[in-house]
Amino acid sequence: MSEKKPKKVFMRGAIPPDKIAKSIANHQSKTNIGAHSIFLGQIRADKVDGKVVQGIEYSAYEEMAETVFHEIRESAFEQFDMTCCHIYHSLGTVKTGELCLFVFTSSAHRKVAIEACNFLVEEIKARVPVFGKELFEDETHQWKVNQ
Amino acid sequence: MSEKKPKKVFMRGAIPPDKIAKSIANHQSKTNIGAHSIFLGQIRADKVDGKVVQGIEYSAYEEMAETVFHEIRESAFEQFDMTCCHIYHSLGTVKTGELCLFVFTSSAHRKVAIEACNFLVEEIKARVPVFGKELFEDETHQWKVNQ
Amino acid sequence: MPITIKYFGAIAEATGITEEKVDLGDVDSIEQLKSICLAKYEAIGDLSFQLAVNQSLSSKDALKDGDEVAFLPPFAGG
């Protein structure tokens, strides 16, 4: 429970795969961990009325969003016996095929890590004031809405 | 469904974090993917009668295990609308803090990727003939049994 | 009563601004503020949004000096 202090979630642009490798490597000294669960959101090239999404431009009500991210982490630590929990979300433009969300949970046992990760993903999608502008190749756009 | 051909799951020694980054990067050209779910098994320094596990030496009935891994993947592709599915498992010695299992599923939507990943992990733990010798610092050992 | 209003995403696109400071006079409820904004920016009437007061989606209706009210369109994180 040593990582409960507020941590910055937002980062500019896409999340590089190397960041995920580094996060994993940073946990190899924590030998009470038996399982990691990771969720990654990737930008899909959805087709809308014949136009293809080229990327999403993310914006947020940043102060509120960081507060909600923190509340969600606290709530996850209360419910699940996690060792660690990390969340990163992009702001600005993320191109199709690139990563916009990285959720990483660790625990002694697999079920805890997996359930905590699922909880975090659902909470993030439902509760965090992040907005996404889907950009088309003809420079038009539409606003994304989470299902 | 293009990756249903049999693929080798076993690799010698620990799974390096870089392998995970590379697998993720390899999927950035597949722009029909919206979500990845990853499970990682890491060796815990469990304490047994005052002795601490230093690592696990994995062995397997390899021919049967590769067949079962293949059946599990096929079954996952039948049940879940996955874009891709990758499984890697260590053989030989993996030290505490290192990774021994890497399960990676991708799909257009998060629920499919997450459920498929969970299915694969449970099936692997239950059905694949892999054996683990937990090594202690005094050169004694005990045989691991999945719960 | 001076307050700050913030607009995000599709709402900011409709209002043409992302933030404004206004003095509401004797207006002191969220519902009244909402009516004022809808009259001022007709385009947001067609959009769905919820309101946060001081970064929280509370349901209370009272407004006080210095509050920050945010118009939030549907969330799209992840």
Next chain:
Amino acid sequence: MPITIKYFGAIAEATGITEEKVDLGDVDSIEQLKSICLAKYEAIGDLSFQLAVNQSLSSKDALKDGDEVAFLPPFAGG
């Protein structure tokens, strides 16, 4: 009837070997084979295991020429 027997993990440790080819004579059932092995390697009597025939955990009892029988201790993958 010649068959191959494989031993894994804790079972191989108890038998001291990982594989042997045996001629079972007129023995042609898994149950008989199991009794023979338990008599030959007493230590495996205390261990839990299941048997695979030709890489499959089938429940059929008949053995035929060239079958591969494996003694599998509890699984520990992942």
